[in-house]
Amino acid sequence: MKKKYDVAIVGAGPAGIFTALELTKKNDKLSILIIDKGRQIDKRACPARKTGICVNCDPCSIVNGWSGAGAYSDGKLSLGTEVGGNVKDYIGEEKTAELIKYADQIYLEFGAQKIVYGQNDKRVDEIMYEASKHNIQLIPCPVRHLGTEKAFDVLGGMYKRLTNHTKTEFRELTTVLEIICEQDKAVGLMLQTKGKEPERVMADYIVIAPGREGAQWLTQQARNLGIKTKNNAVDIGVRVEVPNSIMDHLTKDLYEAKFVYYSDTFENKVRTFCMNPGGVVSEEHYDGHIAVVNGHSYADEKLKTKNTNFAMLVSTTFTEPFDEPIKYGKYIAHLANMLTGGGIMVQRLGDLLKGRRTDYSRLGKSTTIPTLKSAVPGDLSFALPHRHLMSIIEALRAMDKVAPGLYSKNTLLYGCEIKFYSSQIHVNNNFETPIRNLYTIGDGAGITRGLMQASVTGIVVARDIIKKLRV
Structure with a gap:
């Protein structure tokens, strides 16, 4: 493994994956390292899916590894701005809607099902009207359903694209001990790979996207770095x-x-x-x-x-x-x-x-x-x-x-x-923290609550990094 990368991404869920996809789409010469405490997607297996009994795998394959919890999730892509996070609070509703549509096209490109639920406006209005009689609010939102098995295939296709056709490396079974900063600028990571000695890796830009499972870890890292957080x-x-x-x-x-x-x-x-x-x-x-x-x-x-x-x-x-x-x-x-x-x-x-x-x-x-x-x-x-x-x-x-x-x-x-997405990390409209070149996105950062808006945060960060690289 190299010791210096253009971009290091912590967390291989949708937020991290879409960061890498958008970066390589704009510049396929970038060297990118993606780190996750779980395994690559072909090695992820949950015995309980066959036996019905959890055997406490370490790390848990349901929430860790390539594509994060999304690999074994129901695979719902919420196509509305009101559901799945607070991205519109950062970039505005119009831009959020535009990027949801853009990310949705990428999911379709990798094999997502074409059917979208919740588009029968007459039926949605009827349900909303009936619910309102009983003080219940229906939040209307079109949904593209991947299905658990299809989500695995779609996100697996993204892994193959990145690792086979770009300068993207994936490091499994690896945790981050420390985010290394110099003069209020992120410059690297101290990594711990299972069974190996701690290792220092440098990068020009660092994107932290640990998902819900890493929410508490991220909150602690923010405190160590003096970054403000707010409880969701x-x-x-x-x-x-x-x-x-x-x-x-x-x-x-x-x-x-x-x-x-x-x-x-x-x-x-x-x-x-x-x-x-x-x-x-x-x-x-x-x-x-x-x-x-x-x-x-x-x-x-x-x-x-x-x-x-x-x-x-x-x-x-x-x-x-x-x-x-x-x-x-x-x-x-x-x-x-x-x-x-x-x-x-x-x-x-x-x-x-x-x-x-x-x-x-x-x-x-x-x-x-x-x-x-x-x-x-x-x-x-x-x-x-x-x-x-x-x-x-x-x-x-x-x-x-x-x-x-x-x-x-x-x-x-x-x-x-x-x-577990309770601490919202202080970031600007491009999801960059007060520490230069350090970004944090997705569910673990308290910004999103689902696959689609997590994907959108990755796109926003990638475009900001590309813009900086061109200056």
């Missing part, structure tokens, strides 16, 4: 699983129904997120040991299940003196893991409402058959704060008016689902 809302909740029959009338047109409800008791914002028709509930690990729940679905009709799953998240913004939102989220997840012996908990809504634990006998009576076979029956009230649990219950009750059957005793709730 902490999203903590559950993953809901119900039969397709309850959600089909929404998902067949929208694919993902993004609802927002403000709870009755605490007026907390509760939102639905990552809806997976015919999908599967899954388990993923952070920091090598914290288990959290997620979900995905395949594009292939033969692989679809009889259930739909989605996250129901409660958003809370903490104020001073508390400034550890990521640590707080991990603490909640750790409580749930303690109760299950390390895995994901599942509870029937009916049992939760009766104040009793779901056991294997009660779960066996459920007409909703769990798709995460390794989930351990339990009582979520011992892990989730009362405020969050009440807000989720009230939101489910309200949304039952739009999706009859949702507020059922056999609705399954998996815990906990937590999104």
